[in-house]
Amino acid sequence: MLQHKINIKETSGPMPIYGELFLSEILSKPIVDQEGDVLGKIKDIIVVKGEPLPIVKKIILSKNNTLYQLDYKNISIFNKRIIAAKIKADKLQPYIASDDDLLSVRDILDKQILDINGAKVVRVNDIRLQAYLGYIVFIAVDIGVRGILRRLGFEKKGHNFLKFFKLNLPYNLIRWDSLQPISPRLKSLSLKMPKLLLEHIHPADIADIISRLSRDEGAHFFKSLDNESAAETLSELEPETQGEIISSLKTERIVDIIEEMSPDDAADILNDLSRKKIREILDNLKREDADSIEKLLAHDSDSAGGLMTDEFLAYKPDLTVEEAMKRFKEDAHDVETIHYIYITDELEILLGIISLRDFLLSLPQCKMSEIMATNMKTLTPEDDEDIVAATFSKYNLVAMPVVDKEGHLLGIISVDDIIDVILPPRAKRKIKKI
Amino acid sequence: MNTLKRIAIYLSLLGPGLITAMIDNDASGITTFSVAGARYGYSLLWTIIPTTIALIVVQEMIARMGIVTGKGLADLIRENYGVKNTFFLMLGLFFANLGTTVANFSGFAASMEILGVSKYLIVPTGAILIWLLISKGSYRFVERVLLSACILFVGYIISGIMAKPDWSEVVNNTFVPHIKFETEYLMLSIAIVGTTITPWMQFYFQSSIVEKGLKKSNFFITKAEIFIGSLVTVLISAFIIITCGAILYPAGIRITDASEVGIALKPFAGEYAKIIFAVSLANASILGAIIVPLASAYYICEAMGWESGVGKSFNEAPQFTWIYSIIIFISAVMVIIPGSPLILLMVLSSFGNGILLPFVLIYAISLVNKKALMGEYTNSRGYNIVSWTTICVLVLLSIGMLVSMYMQYTKTNSLFFLS
Numbered sequence: 001m002l003q004h005k006i007n008i009k010e011t012s013g014p015m016p017i018y019g020e021l022f023l024s025e026i027l028s029k030p031i032v033d034q035e036g037d038v039l040g041k042i043k044d045i046i047v048v049k050g051e052p053l054p055i056v057k058k059i060i061l062s063k064n065n066t067l068y069q070l071d072y073k074n075i076s077i078f079n080k081r082i083i084a085a086k087i088k089a090d091k092l093q094p095y096i097a098s099d100d101d102l103l104s105v106r107d108i109l110d111k112q113i114l115d116i117n118g119a120k121v122v123r124v125n126d127i128r129l130q131a132y133l134g135y136i137v138f139i140a141v142d143i144g145v146r147g148i149l150r151r152l153g154f155e156k157k158g159h160n161f162l163k164f165f166k167l168n169l170p171y172n173l174i175r176w177d178s179l180q181p182i183s184p185r186l187k188s189l190s191l192k193m194p195k196l197l198l199e200h201i202h203p204a205d206i207a208d209i210i211s212r213l214s215r216d217e218g219a220h221f222f223k224s225l226d227n228e229s230a231a232e233t234l235s236e237l238e239p240e241t242q243g244e245i246i247s248s249l250k251t252e253r254i255v256d257i258i259e260e261m262s263p264d265d266a267a268d269i270l271n272d273l274s275r276k277k278i279r280e281i282l283d284n285l286k287r288e289d290a291d292s293i294e295k296l297l298a299h300d301s302d303s304a305g306g307l308m309t310d311e312f313l314a315y316k317p318d319l320t321v322e323e324a325m326k327r328f329k330e331d332a333h334d335v336e337t338i339h340y341i342y343i344t345d346e347l348e349i350l351l352g353i354i355s356l357r358d359f360l361l362s363l364p365q366c367k368m369s370e371i372m373a374t375n376m377k378t379l380t381p382e383d384d385e386d387i388v389a390a391t392f393s394k395y396n397l398v399a400m401p402v403v404d405k406e407g408h409l410l411g412i413i414s415v416d417d418i419i420d421v422i423l424p425p426r427a428k429r430k431i432k433k434i
Numbered sequence: 435m436n437t438l439k440r441i442a443i444y445l446s447l448l449g450p451g452l453i454t455a456m457i458d459n460d461a462s463g464i465t466t467f468s469v470a471g472a473r474y475g476y477s478l479l480w481t482i483i484p485t486t487i488a489l490i491v492v493q494e495m496i497a498r499m500g501i502v503t504g505k506g507l508a509d510l511i512r513e514n515y516g517v518k519n520t521f522f523l524m525l526g527l528f529f530a531n532l533g534t535t536v537a538n539f540s541g542f543a544a545s546m547e548i549l550g551v552s553k554y555l556i557v558p559t560g561a562i563l564i565w566l567l568i569s570k571g572s573y574r575f576v577e578r579v580l581l582s583a584c585i586l587f588v589g590y591i592i593s594g595i596m597a598k599p600d601w602s603e604v605v606n607n608t609f610v611p612h613i614k615f616e617t618e619y620l621m622l623s624i625a626i627v628g629t630t631i632t633p634w635m636q637f638y639f640q641s642s643i644v645e646k647g648l649k650k651s652n653f654f655i656t657k658a659e660i661f662i663g664s665l666v667t668v669l670i671s672a673f674i675i676i677t678c679g680a681i682l683y684p685a686g687i688r689i690t691d692a693s694e695v696g697i698a699l700k701p702f703a704g705e706y707a708k709i710i711f712a713v714s715l716a717n718a719s720i721l722g723a724i725i726v727p728l729a730s731a732y733y734i735c736e737a738m739g740w741e742s743g744v745g746k747s748f749n750e751a752p753q754f755t756w757i758y759s760i761i762i763f764i765s766a767v768m769v770i771i772p773g774s775p776l777i778l779l780m781v782l783s784s785f786g787n788g789i790l791l792p793f794v795l796i797y798a799i800s801l802v803n804k805k806a807l808m809g810e811y812t813n814s815r816g817y818n819i820v821s822w823t824t825i826c827v828l829v830l831l832s833i834g835m836l837v838s839m840y841m842q843y844t845k846t847n848s849l850f851f852l853s
Binding site for chain 2: 111
């Protein structure tokens, strides 16, 4: 009777894992019952989402070519030498593989995964397990050579071999909380909301990662980005990949993303789409945004007209610096490039430019016309992108105005638009391997 | 757009199927077929038809896998068969590709010997140039030019026709196998399959398909390309055998030197036979010497999860750089060793590929039959039958070869053959 009153807490149970324990060290090892009889060999582990790390729910074992499942609650000893269960063979439940279960060997081991901190795609060579609050959790992933050697059974020999040369065989582990699973099936295992994790990676790096993934994985990964990151990442991708991703998105999503872009970047993206698609997207945008983009689409994509944006700061010549400063503080939020202020008359003819430096260092009562430079270099909308690049390079400019024959200011090109022509970034260069 | 840019774009339109076909006839290929024709006349021609069928079937499977999964072959093997299997396969692939690169440098050396340039000079120079081209990433354009030069092989077809062989004998041997139970014969038959369906080319082909971003809607064009490409490449191979069989075999020329092969082109090119042969061999060899080390580095790194990519510094991608550098330089060294038997090396490399092929095929067949991977695009019964038959035949030929090698050894106490 006394026994019924004693509460045996389960958390004090089976989980003493001593030292480090890797998945490869327990795979194919036998599980024994309390009497030492072998229940079966470990084939896989079912894992579920836990706070903060994925926890082991069941162990899958095989005996006589049949699969059985063992709930982790029924484990009494768990270390790299012995794994023992509390129950006997007749209490084992059979197991049928299902797509709904997350299996460590089938779904995680040897697959690719995203390392957020390193902003690159890595491969899981091994998984490290640890005890935590009475559970067994997946704490880290081994992506290094040591993991490969361990899987092959040569870890000790490799380590000793290198020790002979006074070299070290380093561990290369990544904590689970800085990993983002790529395959859709593993989504439920990701730690934080993808948005929080991905905030840390620069869009150019995200584009790099997407270009390394397979077509479906890349599109799926892109979908998890928020609109702002998606907009920046999309601009950094190679045109073909852009097209593939856009075709996998719904029109509303495309519109949301385009809205976050400046008109010249948006025009670049839309340029490669079918006329029908372009029409569809433009119809769903705000009037002024659609107009800006349409104007840019009218030009050849690799000409100055196609590269320019119509978002710039333009003030009248008789404004004082003080007045202009007030306007600047409001206008600058919406404009991408503020390196120069352009001075135009009421007909929008370009009269001069003021660099931001000169603007900030001038006396407040000066008129804009007094401090502006009038011998500026300009481009025409028909100028080829190679000429634009050469001009930027020759005069070391950060931005250049684009004017028509009469001198009307049509738009500006900033150096980040043309730098892709001078040296295309890795994600944009076709990563042809062979 | 200037002309060079235009040419480059035009060449890039060539589909993976056609490009793979052109690369198929590399140094070891040309040599294997030439030796086959020179030593056994037309009697090895029967291997052509089964090999062609196998080639088309295997390439179609590979293309299908690439299109449906969007992943490379090494990637798939790693993800589905784990690191142990992948490691040993990559090890085998490394050595087979080392052999192929040795063959390519041999071909390069041999062709230069015909033109009178010493191999001690040209091989190290070539190796260094190729290494530089790869490290700087500027091999792309060179590759395209070399590919188009492959058209020179048509010379064999013309030569073969002009040599007026006994066509009834040719046809007879093509459709009726006259198998000789001799070590050399069996080895050459394995080599013929191994050089036509090279293991590394399957990885290359699948990666090109994936990179080109081909979709299911492209299935038909890809299949057509495979069919045409395979036919062209096998036709050239067949004609190399026929031409050498018609000209060298009756004359008893056994080909221990590459220049002897050039003679086979006399009907077509007359005085210039040797030169044209040397140029086309050099062309194929350089192309192979660029592609194979690079491809090996990419697949091994892809499978092992190491950083890869040309243009990355040594610190960024150490294993990648090591792999292609080792392959290039060890191959070059093996070729310049005085007295190294160039012809033997080239045929041995085809043989090595033939031995590795069954393993690669087994993985490919298992992958392509996985429903979870391929959905409704798994193999049909017919495909499985052809694939498994190819594997069985290869294994049987290998066993047969080992047996005959043993018997020859006990008889003559020497393993000396192919010289």
